Amino acid sequence: MMNGIEAVIFDLDGSLVDSMWIWKDIDIDYLGRFGLEPPPDLSREIEGKSFSETAAYFKERFSLPDSVEQIKADWNRMAWDKYMNEVPLKDGVGEYLDWCLSKNIRLGIATSNSRELVNSIARVHGLEHVFQCIMTSCDVGRGKPAPDIYLAVAGQLGIPPRACLVFEDIIPGILAGKAAGMKVCAVEDAYSLEQAEEKKALADYYISHFSEVLQG
Template sequence: MLNNIKAAIFDMDGTLIDSMWIWSKIDTDYLTKRNISVPNDLKGSIEHLTFEETANYFKNRFNLKDSVNDIMQEWNDMAYNEYKFNVDLKPGAKEYLNMLKAMNIKIALATSNNKLLMEMALKKNCIYDYFDAISTTDEVTRGKAFPDIYLLTANKLNIAPCNCIVFEDILPAVKGAKLAGMKVVAIHDTFSENQKKELIKKADKYILNYHEILTAI
Protein backbone atom coordinates (compact mmCIF):
# COMPACT_ATOMS: atom_id res chain seq x y z
CA MET A 1 0.00 0.00 0.00
CA LEU A 2 2.90 2.35 0.69
CA ASN A 3 4.87 1.52 -2.46
CA ASN A 4 6.15 4.78 -4.03
CA ILE A 5 4.44 6.79 -1.28
CA LYS A 6 6.39 9.77 0.05
CA ALA A 7 3.60 11.54 1.98
CA ALA A 8 0.49 10.59 3.94
CA ILE A 9 -2.31 13.18 4.20
CA PHE A 10 -4.88 12.68 6.96
CA ASP A 11 -8.29 14.12 7.56
CA MET A 12 -8.82 14.80 11.27
CA ASP A 13 -12.45 14.39 12.39
CA GLY A 14 -13.64 10.82 11.99
CA THR A 15 -10.29 9.74 10.56
CA LEU A 16 -7.56 10.44 13.12
CA ILE A 17 -9.79 11.40 16.02
CA ASP A 18 -13.16 10.10 17.16
CA SER A 19 -15.09 13.36 17.08
CA MET A 20 -17.92 13.21 14.55
CA TRP A 21 -20.37 12.64 17.39
CA ILE A 22 -19.60 16.17 18.60
CA TRP A 23 -20.77 17.81 15.38
CA SER A 24 -23.87 15.65 15.16
CA LYS A 25 -24.73 16.68 18.72
CA ILE A 26 -24.03 20.36 17.96
CA ASP A 27 -26.27 20.29 14.86
CA THR A 28 -29.10 18.78 16.90
CA ASP A 29 -28.66 21.04 19.93
CA TYR A 30 -28.31 24.18 17.79
CA LEU A 31 -31.50 23.53 15.83
CA THR A 32 -33.49 22.25 18.82
CA LYS A 33 -32.66 25.45 20.69
CA ARG A 34 -34.45 27.27 17.85
CA ASN A 35 -37.38 24.81 17.74
CA ILE A 36 -36.26 23.49 14.34
CA SER A 37 -36.46 19.78 13.56
CA VAL A 38 -33.29 18.14 12.26
CA PRO A 39 -33.89 17.07 8.62
CA ASN A 40 -33.02 13.49 7.71
CA ASP A 41 -30.78 14.65 4.86
CA LEU A 42 -28.77 17.17 6.90
CA LYS A 43 -25.64 15.06 7.46
CA GLY A 44 -25.30 14.15 3.80
CA SER A 45 -25.89 17.74 2.72
CA ILE A 46 -23.14 19.31 4.84
CA GLU A 47 -20.46 16.65 5.43
CA HIS A 48 -18.25 17.76 2.50
CA LEU A 49 -18.62 21.52 3.11
CA THR A 50 -16.13 23.87 4.70
CA PHE A 51 -16.96 25.27 8.13
CA GLU A 52 -18.07 28.60 6.64
CA GLU A 53 -20.03 26.91 3.85
CA THR A 54 -21.88 24.88 6.48
CA ALA A 55 -22.78 28.04 8.39
CA ASN A 56 -24.04 29.62 5.16
CA TYR A 57 -26.05 26.47 4.45
CA PHE A 58 -27.69 26.62 7.90
CA LYS A 59 -28.45 30.32 7.57
CA ASN A 60 -30.11 29.88 4.18
CA ARG A 61 -31.88 26.57 4.71
CA PHE A 62 -33.28 27.40 8.14
CA ASN A 63 -33.79 31.13 7.51
CA LEU A 64 -31.68 32.12 10.51
CA LYS A 65 -31.39 35.71 11.66
CA ASP A 66 -27.88 35.22 13.05
CA SER A 67 -24.95 36.20 10.87
CA VAL A 68 -22.68 33.51 9.45
CA ASN A 69 -19.91 34.65 11.82
CA ASP A 70 -22.27 34.43 14.80
CA ILE A 71 -23.32 30.92 13.79
CA MET A 72 -19.71 29.78 13.51
CA GLN A 73 -18.80 31.38 16.84
CA GLU A 74 -21.68 29.64 18.61
CA TRP A 75 -20.64 26.29 17.15
CA ASN A 76 -17.04 26.87 18.21
CA ASP A 77 -18.16 27.74 21.74
CA MET A 78 -20.27 24.56 21.87
CA ALA A 79 -17.37 22.42 20.62
CA TYR A 80 -14.59 23.97 22.69
CA ASN A 81 -14.76 21.86 25.85
CA GLU A 82 -15.44 18.67 23.93
CA TYR A 83 -12.28 19.11 21.87
CA LYS A 84 -10.26 20.18 24.87
CA PHE A 85 -11.18 17.23 27.07
CA ASN A 86 -13.25 14.54 25.32
CA VAL A 87 -11.80 13.66 21.91
CA ASP A 88 -9.49 10.68 21.58
CA LEU A 89 -7.48 9.18 18.74
CA LYS A 90 -8.90 6.40 16.62
CA PRO A 91 -7.50 2.95 17.60
CA GLY A 92 -3.96 2.49 16.33
CA ALA A 93 -3.70 6.02 14.91
CA LYS A 94 -0.64 7.11 16.89
CA GLU A 95 1.15 3.83 16.30
CA TYR A 96 0.56 4.21 12.57
CA LEU A 97 1.87 7.79 12.60
CA ASN A 98 4.97 6.56 14.44
CA MET A 99 5.48 3.90 11.78
CA LEU A 100 5.23 6.47 8.98
CA LYS A 101 7.79 8.64 10.76
CA ALA A 102 10.13 5.68 11.06
CA MET A 103 9.76 5.11 7.30
CA ASN A 104 10.61 8.80 6.59
CA ILE A 105 7.20 9.35 5.01
CA LYS A 106 6.02 12.93 5.42
CA ILE A 107 2.78 13.45 7.35
CA ALA A 108 0.20 16.16 6.71
CA LEU A 109 -3.25 17.14 7.86
CA ALA A 110 -6.10 18.35 5.63
CA THR A 111 -9.13 19.34 7.69
CA SER A 112 -12.41 21.18 7.42
CA ASN A 113 -12.21 22.10 11.08
CA ASN A 114 -10.95 25.47 12.29
CA LYS A 115 -7.46 26.16 13.56
CA LEU A 116 -8.38 26.57 17.24
CA LEU A 117 -10.20 23.25 17.60
CA MET A 118 -7.75 21.45 15.35
CA GLU A 119 -4.73 22.53 17.39
CA MET A 120 -6.52 21.74 20.64
CA ALA A 121 -7.42 18.20 19.56
CA LEU A 122 -3.97 17.40 18.19
CA LYS A 123 -2.14 18.80 21.22
CA LYS A 124 -4.52 17.07 23.62
CA ASN A 125 -3.59 13.79 21.96
CA CYS A 126 0.14 14.66 21.73
CA ILE A 127 0.42 14.44 17.93
CA TYR A 128 0.51 18.12 16.90
CA ASP A 129 4.25 18.01 16.23
CA TYR A 130 3.95 14.98 13.95
CA PHE A 131 2.78 17.02 10.96
CA ASP A 132 5.07 18.42 8.29
CA ALA A 133 2.19 20.50 6.89
CA ILE A 134 -1.33 21.41 7.97
CA SER A 135 -4.07 22.70 5.65
CA THR A 136 -7.63 23.78 6.38
CA THR A 137 -10.44 24.25 3.89
CA ASP A 138 -10.39 27.94 4.82
CA GLU A 139 -7.32 28.14 2.58
CA VAL A 140 -9.14 26.96 -0.55
CA THR A 141 -12.31 28.03 -2.33
CA ARG A 142 -14.03 24.64 -2.43
CA GLY A 143 -14.74 21.89 0.06
CA LYS A 144 -13.46 18.34 0.26
CA ALA A 145 -15.58 17.00 -2.58
CA PHE A 146 -13.00 18.74 -4.76
CA PRO A 147 -9.23 18.11 -5.01
CA ASP A 148 -8.18 21.62 -3.96
CA ILE A 149 -7.17 21.00 -0.33
CA TYR A 150 -5.28 17.82 -1.19
CA LEU A 151 -3.34 19.49 -4.00
CA LEU A 152 -2.56 22.45 -1.74
CA THR A 153 -1.24 20.10 0.94
CA ALA A 154 0.90 18.14 -1.53
CA ASN A 155 2.33 21.44 -2.78
CA LYS A 156 3.22 22.46 0.79
CA LEU A 157 5.06 19.18 1.18
CA ASN A 158 6.69 19.53 -2.26
CA ILE A 159 5.51 16.00 -3.07
CA ALA A 160 3.82 14.99 -6.34
CA PRO A 161 0.14 13.96 -5.91
CA CYS A 162 0.90 10.51 -7.33
CA ASN A 163 3.28 9.94 -4.41
CA CYS A 164 0.67 10.83 -1.78
CA ILE A 165 -1.77 8.63 0.12
CA VAL A 166 -4.86 10.15 1.72
CA PHE A 167 -6.86 8.85 4.70
CA GLU A 168 -10.52 9.93 4.85
CA ASP A 169 -13.77 8.72 6.39
CA ILE A 170 -16.52 10.15 4.16
CA LEU A 171 -17.42 9.50 0.54
CA PRO A 172 -17.27 13.06 -0.88
CA ALA A 173 -13.75 13.50 0.56
CA VAL A 174 -12.59 10.15 -0.83
CA LYS A 175 -13.84 11.26 -4.25
CA GLY A 176 -12.10 14.63 -3.90
CA ALA A 177 -8.79 12.99 -3.00
CA LYS A 178 -9.10 10.60 -5.95
CA LEU A 179 -9.66 13.60 -8.23
CA ALA A 180 -6.33 14.91 -6.95
CA GLY A 181 -4.66 11.80 -8.37
CA MET A 182 -3.82 10.34 -4.99
CA LYS A 183 -4.13 6.87 -3.49
CA VAL A 184 -6.95 6.84 -0.92
CA VAL A 185 -7.66 4.74 2.15
CA ALA A 186 -11.16 5.00 3.61
CA ILE A 187 -11.40 4.38 7.35
CA HIS A 188 -14.54 3.25 9.10
CA ASP A 189 -16.44 5.70 11.25
CA THR A 190 -19.83 5.15 12.84
CA PHE A 191 -21.16 8.34 11.30
CA SER A 192 -20.37 7.23 7.75
CA GLU A 193 -21.51 3.62 8.16
CA ASN A 194 -24.29 4.23 5.60
CA GLN A 195 -21.60 4.97 2.98
CA LYS A 196 -19.57 1.80 3.55
CA LYS A 197 -20.42 0.05 0.27
CA GLU A 198 -19.58 3.12 -1.81
CA LEU A 199 -16.45 3.80 0.20
CA ILE A 200 -15.22 0.28 -0.52
CA LYS A 201 -15.88 0.86 -4.23
CA LYS A 202 -14.27 4.29 -4.52
CA ALA A 203 -11.26 3.97 -2.19
CA ASP A 204 -8.14 1.98 -2.93
CA LYS A 205 -8.55 0.29 0.45
CA TYR A 206 -11.14 0.29 3.24
CA ILE A 207 -10.07 -0.35 6.83
CA LEU A 208 -11.89 -0.66 10.14
CA ASN A 209 -8.98 0.79 12.12
CA TYR A 210 -5.25 1.42 11.90
CA HIS A 211 -4.35 -1.83 13.64
CA GLU A 212 -5.61 -3.56 10.51
CA ILE A 213 -2.89 -2.03 8.35
CA LEU A 214 -0.21 -2.08 11.03
CA THR A 215 -0.44 -5.86 11.28
CA ALA A 216 -0.44 -6.20 7.49
CA ILE A 217 2.93 -4.51 7.06
Protein backbone atom coordinates in the same frame (compact mmCIF):
# COMPACT_ATOMS: atom_id res chain seq x y z
CA MET B 1 -0.50 0.11 0.65
CA MET B 2 2.64 2.03 1.64
CA ASN B 3 4.71 1.12 -1.42
CA GLY B 4 5.91 4.31 -3.11
CA ILE B 5 4.20 6.55 -0.54
CA GLU B 6 6.18 9.62 0.57
CA ALA B 7 3.39 11.52 2.37
CA VAL B 8 0.26 10.57 4.28
CA ILE B 9 -2.60 13.07 4.55
CA PHE B 10 -5.38 12.59 7.08
CA ASP B 11 -8.87 13.92 7.16
CA LEU B 12 -9.57 14.85 10.80
CA ASP B 13 -13.08 13.97 11.99
CA GLY B 14 -13.85 10.27 11.70
CA SER B 15 -10.45 9.48 10.19
CA LEU B 16 -7.77 10.71 12.59
CA VAL B 17 -10.01 11.26 15.63
CA ASP B 18 -13.28 9.63 16.70
CA SER B 19 -15.45 12.75 16.69
CA MET B 20 -18.27 12.55 14.13
CA TRP B 21 -20.84 12.02 16.89
CA ILE B 22 -20.11 15.49 18.27
CA TRP B 23 -21.56 17.32 15.31
CA LYS B 24 -24.87 15.50 15.33
CA ASP B 25 -25.29 16.56 18.98
CA ILE B 26 -24.27 20.14 18.17
CA ASP B 27 -26.73 20.34 15.27
CA ILE B 28 -29.56 19.31 17.60
CA ASP B 29 -28.56 21.75 20.35
CA TYR B 30 -27.80 24.64 18.03
CA LEU B 31 -30.96 24.46 15.93
CA GLY B 32 -32.96 23.89 19.12
CA ARG B 33 -32.07 27.46 20.11
CA PHE B 34 -34.23 28.61 17.21
CA GLY B 35 -37.04 26.13 17.82
CA LEU B 36 -35.88 23.92 14.95
CA GLU B 37 -34.94 20.26 14.55
CA PRO B 38 -32.29 18.90 12.16
CA PRO B 39 -34.01 17.52 9.04
CA PRO B 40 -33.20 13.91 8.08
CA ASP B 41 -31.06 14.94 5.10
CA LEU B 42 -28.92 17.50 6.95
CA SER B 43 -25.84 15.35 7.54
CA ARG B 44 -25.58 14.32 3.91
CA GLU B 45 -26.24 17.85 2.64
CA ILE B 46 -23.32 19.35 4.59
CA GLU B 47 -20.93 16.41 4.27
CA GLY B 48 -17.55 17.57 3.01
CA LYS B 49 -18.36 21.28 3.11
CA SER B 50 -15.86 23.64 4.69
CA PHE B 51 -16.66 25.15 8.09
CA SER B 52 -17.57 28.45 6.42
CA GLU B 53 -19.63 26.77 3.68
CA THR B 54 -21.55 24.82 6.32
CA ALA B 55 -22.29 27.95 8.34
CA ALA B 56 -23.50 29.74 5.19
CA TYR B 57 -25.68 26.73 4.35
CA PHE B 58 -27.25 26.79 7.83
CA LYS B 59 -27.90 30.53 7.64
CA GLU B 60 -29.66 30.23 4.29
CA ARG B 61 -31.56 26.98 4.79
CA PHE B 62 -32.84 27.80 8.27
CA SER B 63 -33.16 31.59 7.78
CA LEU B 64 -30.97 32.22 10.81
CA PRO B 65 -30.62 35.83 12.04
CA ASP B 66 -26.96 35.45 13.06
CA SER B 67 -24.04 36.18 10.75
CA VAL B 68 -21.91 33.37 9.32
CA GLU B 69 -19.05 34.44 11.60
CA GLN B 70 -21.31 34.33 14.65
CA ILE B 71 -22.58 30.86 13.72
CA LYS B 72 -19.00 29.61 13.41
CA ALA B 73 -18.03 31.17 16.73
CA ASP B 74 -21.00 29.52 18.45
CA TRP B 75 -20.11 26.12 16.99
CA ASN B 76 -16.49 26.48 18.12
CA ARG B 77 -17.61 27.22 21.67
CA MET B 78 -20.07 24.32 21.67
CA ALA B 79 -17.47 21.85 20.36
CA TRP B 80 -14.50 23.03 22.43
CA ASP B 81 -15.04 21.05 25.63
CA LYS B 82 -16.00 17.86 23.81
CA TYR B 83 -12.89 17.95 21.62
CA MET B 84 -10.67 18.71 24.59
CA ASN B 85 -12.04 15.98 26.87
CA GLU B 86 -14.10 13.40 24.98
CA VAL B 87 -12.47 12.80 21.59
CA PRO B 88 -9.78 10.09 21.30
CA LEU B 89 -7.54 9.28 18.38
CA LYS B 90 -8.87 6.50 16.17
CA ASP B 91 -7.66 3.05 17.20
CA GLY B 92 -4.07 2.38 16.16
CA VAL B 93 -3.36 5.91 14.90
CA GLY B 94 -0.56 6.60 17.39
CA GLU B 95 1.43 3.53 16.42
CA TYR B 96 0.92 4.22 12.73
CA LEU B 97 2.12 7.83 13.07
CA ASP B 98 5.23 6.61 14.90
CA TRP B 99 5.92 4.16 12.08
CA CYS B 100 5.52 6.89 9.44
CA LEU B 101 7.93 9.15 11.31
CA SER B 102 10.47 6.31 11.55
CA LYS B 103 10.31 5.99 7.75
CA ASN B 104 10.61 9.77 7.14
CA ILE B 105 7.15 9.86 5.60
CA ARG B 106 5.76 13.40 5.65
CA LEU B 107 2.42 13.94 7.39
CA GLY B 108 -0.43 16.37 6.84
CA ILE B 109 -4.01 17.07 7.92
CA ALA B 110 -6.70 18.21 5.46
CA THR B 111 -9.90 19.00 7.34
CA SER B 112 -13.26 20.68 6.84
CA ASN B 113 -13.24 21.63 10.51
CA SER B 114 -12.29 25.06 11.87
CA ARG B 115 -8.70 26.23 12.32
CA GLU B 116 -9.36 26.88 16.02
CA LEU B 117 -10.54 23.34 16.70
CA VAL B 118 -7.97 21.46 14.63
CA ASN B 119 -5.10 23.35 16.26
CA SER B 120 -6.56 22.61 19.70
CA ILE B 121 -6.95 18.91 18.90
CA ALA B 122 -3.34 18.75 17.73
CA ARG B 123 -2.20 20.28 21.04
CA VAL B 124 -4.33 17.97 23.19
CA HIS B 125 -2.88 14.87 21.53
CA GLY B 126 0.66 16.21 21.25
CA LEU B 127 0.61 16.23 17.47
CA GLU B 128 1.76 19.80 16.70
CA HIS B 129 5.26 18.66 15.76
CA VAL B 130 4.14 15.40 14.12
CA PHE B 131 2.37 17.03 11.17
CA GLN B 132 4.34 19.22 8.80
CA CYS B 133 1.15 20.76 7.39
CA ILE B 134 -2.31 21.32 8.89
CA MET B 135 -4.80 22.92 6.52
CA THR B 136 -8.56 23.57 6.53
CA SER B 137 -10.96 23.80 3.61
CA CYS B 138 -11.50 27.45 4.54
CA ASP B 139 -7.83 28.03 3.67
CA VAL B 140 -8.43 26.98 0.07
CA GLY B 141 -12.00 28.22 -0.44
CA ARG B 142 -13.72 25.01 -1.54
CA GLY B 143 -14.69 22.00 0.52
CA LYS B 144 -14.64 18.36 -0.50
CA PRO B 145 -15.28 16.67 -2.98
CA ALA B 146 -13.20 19.37 -4.69
CA PRO B 147 -9.56 18.24 -4.63
CA ASP B 148 -8.24 21.69 -3.66
CA ILE B 149 -7.34 20.97 -0.05
CA TYR B 150 -5.49 17.75 -0.81
CA LEU B 151 -3.52 19.36 -3.62
CA ALA B 152 -2.68 22.30 -1.35
CA VAL B 153 -1.44 20.06 1.47
CA ALA B 154 0.66 17.99 -0.95
CA GLY B 155 2.13 21.24 -2.30
CA GLN B 156 3.04 22.39 1.21
CA LEU B 157 4.63 19.02 1.95
CA GLY B 158 6.56 19.13 -1.31
CA ILE B 159 5.35 15.70 -2.42
CA PRO B 160 3.68 14.90 -5.80
CA PRO B 161 0.06 13.70 -5.53
CA ARG B 162 0.88 10.27 -6.94
CA ALA B 163 3.14 9.65 -3.89
CA CYS B 164 0.47 10.66 -1.35
CA LEU B 165 -1.88 8.39 0.59
CA VAL B 166 -5.12 9.86 1.96
CA PHE B 167 -7.18 8.53 4.87
CA GLU B 168 -10.87 9.49 4.66
CA ASP B 169 -14.10 8.37 6.29
CA ILE B 170 -16.73 10.09 4.11
CA ILE B 171 -17.56 9.75 0.43
CA PRO B 172 -16.95 13.42 -0.54
CA GLY B 173 -13.51 13.13 1.06
CA ILE B 174 -12.72 9.92 -0.79
CA LEU B 175 -13.76 11.59 -4.05
CA ALA B 176 -11.58 14.61 -3.22
CA GLY B 177 -8.51 12.45 -2.67
CA LYS B 178 -9.08 10.49 -5.86
CA ALA B 179 -9.69 13.69 -7.85
CA ALA B 180 -6.34 14.95 -6.55
CA GLY B 181 -4.64 11.90 -8.08
CA MET B 182 -3.81 10.28 -4.75
CA LYS B 183 -4.24 6.80 -3.33
CA VAL B 184 -7.13 6.76 -0.84
CA CYS B 185 -7.80 4.47 2.10
CA ALA B 186 -11.34 4.59 3.45
CA VAL B 187 -11.58 4.44 7.25
CA GLU B 188 -14.44 2.65 8.97
CA ASP B 189 -16.49 4.92 11.21
CA ALA B 190 -19.75 4.34 13.08
CA TYR B 191 -21.16 7.52 11.54
CA SER B 192 -20.98 6.11 7.99
CA LEU B 193 -21.32 2.35 8.44
CA GLU B 194 -24.28 2.24 6.07
CA GLN B 195 -21.97 3.55 3.33
CA ALA B 196 -19.25 0.94 3.87
CA GLU B 197 -19.75 -0.88 0.58
CA GLU B 198 -19.82 2.35 -1.43
CA LYS B 199 -16.69 3.55 0.35
CA LYS B 200 -14.94 0.26 -0.46
CA ALA B 201 -15.91 0.61 -4.13
CA LEU B 202 -14.64 4.19 -4.41
CA ALA B 203 -11.41 3.91 -2.40
CA ASP B 204 -8.24 1.97 -3.12
CA TYR B 205 -8.24 0.41 0.36
CA TYR B 206 -10.52 0.06 3.38
CA ILE B 207 -9.56 -0.39 7.03
CA SER B 208 -11.41 -0.74 10.31
CA HIS B 209 -8.25 -0.26 12.43
CA PHE B 210 -4.92 1.43 11.63
CA SER B 211 -2.99 -1.67 12.68
CA GLU B 212 -4.23 -3.22 9.43
CA VAL B 213 -2.05 -0.82 7.44
CA LEU B 214 1.15 -2.08 9.04
CA GLN B 215 -0.03 -5.67 8.80
CA GLY B 216 -0.39 -5.26 5.05
